[in-house]
Amino acid sequence: DEAIAGxxxxxxxxxxxxALNNVKKVRHHTALSLASH
Structure with missing residues (x-):
């Protein structure tokens, strides 16, 4: 089915x-955590 494929x-x-946005957020959060310690 082309509709399903699309x-x-x-x-x-x-x-x-x-997924990419989550990775970016996690990276940012991790960087902040490391910076605050």
Missing amino acids: FLEIVGESLKEL
Whole structure:
């Protein structure tokens, strides 16, 4: 099904974006924690 394939592609991209944003937040948080010690 092309509709399903397209939907999965969009969802996959969104998940990738979310994962990258989470990694950035965690990195930022870790950097702050290290800096404050």
